[in-house]
Amino acid sequence: MENNFAKVQHQQLIVTIFGLYGTMAGGVLPVSVLVDMFAAMGVEAAAARSSVSRLKNNGTLVDRRAGKIARYALSDKVLDSFHEGDQRIYDPQRSAPGDPWSLVIFSVPESERNRRYELRTELTSLGFGSVGAGVAIAPSNVLEQARTRLSERGLAQYVEYFNADYLDAQEIREKVGQWWDLESLDLQYSEFLALYRDAEASWNNRLAAEREPVSAAGDVARQAFGCFVPMLTLWRRFPYRDPNLPLEYLPSGWKAPDAKQMFWAVERLLAPLAHAHAEALLESRNALVPTASIQASTPAQ
Numbered sequence: 001m002e003n004n005f006a007k008v009q010h011q012q013l014i015v016t017i018f019g020l021y022g023t024m025a026g027g028v029l030p031v032s033v034l035v036d037m038f039a040a041m042g043v044e045a046a047a048a049r050s051s052v053s054r055l056k057n058n059g060t061l062v063d064r065r066a067g068k069i070a071r072y073a074l075s076d077k078v079l080d081s082f083h084e085g086d087q088r089i090y091d092p093q094r095s096a097p098g099d100p101w102s103l104v105i106f107s108v109p110e111s112e113r114n115r116r117y118e119l120r121t122e123l124t125s126l127g128f129g130s131v132g133a134g135v136a137i138a139p140s141n142v143l144e145q146a147r148t149r150l151s152e153r154g155l156a157q158y159v160e161y162f163n164a165d166y167l168d169a170q171e172i173r174e175k176v177g178q179w180w181d182l183e184s185l186d187l188q189y190s191e192f193l194a195l196y197r198d199a200e201a202s203w204n205n206r207l208a209a210e211r212e213p214v215s216a217a218g219d220v221a222r223q224a225f226g227c228f229v230p231m232l233t234l235w236r237r238f239p240y241r242d243p244n245l246p247l248e249y250l251p252s253g254w255k256a257p258d259a260k261q262m263f264w265a266v267e268r269l270l271a272p273l274a275h276a277h278a279e280a281l282l283e284s285r286n287a288l289v290p291t292a293s294i295q296a297s298t299p300a301q
Contacts, residue, residue, distance in 0.1 A: 008233045010043060010051040015060065016233040018074040019082035021278040027079075029282075031070040036281045041226045088239035095139030097246045102143040103162040104128065104136040119155050127243035129179030137179055138243055176249045185241055189255035192238075193262060196231060200265045203227075207269065216276035217284070224273035231270075235263055 017037055022029055031052055038048035052072065055061040061072040074082070104123060108116035120136075126146050128136040138146070140163055150156045166172055176182065206220070214220045242256060250256075 008230050010038070010047060011055055011060070012233050013038070013041065013043075013229060014051055014055055015074065015078060015082065016229055016236065017278075018061075019079070019086070020229070020232070021275070021282075022074060024279060025282050028064045028071045028073045030285055031072065033281050033285050034072075036284075037225070037229075037278065040222045040277065041229060085236055085239055089236065092239065092244055093141050094244040095141055095246055097248050099246075100140045100163045100165055102138050102140045102146070103131070103164050104138075104146060104159050105162065106134050106136070106159040108158045115155065115158065118153065119150070119158060122149055122153060122155065125240040127240075129176070129243060131179055139245065142243075173249050176245055177251070180243055180245075182251060182254075186251065186255050188241070189238070189259040192234060193255060193259050195234070196262060196266060199227065199231070200262065200269065203266065203269045214273060214276075216280040221273045221277040221280070224270045225277040228267070228270035228274040231263070231266065 014034065017034065018027075018029060025033075031049065034052060035045045035048045039045070052061065056063065056072065060075055060078050062075050064071045064073045106116075106119055108119060123136045123138075123146070126138065126142055126149060128138040128142075128146070131137050143161060143163070147156070147161060150159060166175070203224070207214070210220065238256075238259075247254065247257075
């Protein structure tokens with residue numbers, strides 16, 4: 001399975017790794033383990049160390065050196081964002097037809113245009129669309145999260161919040177296509193499907209051919225890690241782009257349901273193997289209590 005590194009940045013992979021496996025070692029990972037993990041994804045040590053250095057310099061990673069051993073932790077702000085993203089991946093809330101909408105009305109002085117950009121970025125990452133200049137819209141189930149996020153970022157002073165009903169329901173499908181760039185999002189789902197559509201069958205066949213329990217330190221688990229981490233890193237973008245509108249409002253042939261079904265099928269196969277491989281690497285560096293080998297996943301029927 002191709003790792004598709006042209007589609008994902010090394011620094012994004014590091015954030016995924018910390019979010020997935022950092023808790024195994026108290027939130028702190030040695031650089032040597034990160035290098036080993038990148039090797040499983042076909043990335044050279046120099047490139048891995050360079051990415052770690054850049055993330056340290058921009059504050060994403062925090063130095064947790066122990067003697068001569070270089071170790072890092074994910075900054076609290078980034079870790080909180082990662083956990084928030086997890087909630088949106090593993091417990092998404094899709095609104096229903098007829099649910100009220102939430103409006104955020106904002107005005108930022110020209111002298112603070114950087115704050116205007118930050119505000120728009122935050123609203124977009126929360127799933128808001130744009131009705132017009134200074135007016136953002138989203139299903140009402142994200143309003144409280146928006147209020148909390150904007151308050152934490154010091155942006156609440158620029159906004160007013162409203163719940164609203166759209167009174168011409170017959171036009172709503174056309175309108176959501178204007179408020180959100182659904183065509184671009186659907187294309188991104190299509191590209192994800194094209195990248196991983198054969199992964200489930202390929203891994204089912206491979207695991208079915210294994211006659212012995214899959215070793216956490218062996219090639220199968222290592223290659224599962226090398227496929228799963230980039231796939232999840234790519235997938236993590238969607239919760240920040242997809243507003244989870246009612247399916248009745250979305251274009252015919254909307255690719256999200258097929259992409260989600262495929263992602264979860266591959267995730268069920270690869271996540272346990274990747275987890276075991278991460279444990280084995282940490283154990284080899286004396287950063288984790290040794291764990292047993294795991295059984296190959298049962299191929300889906």
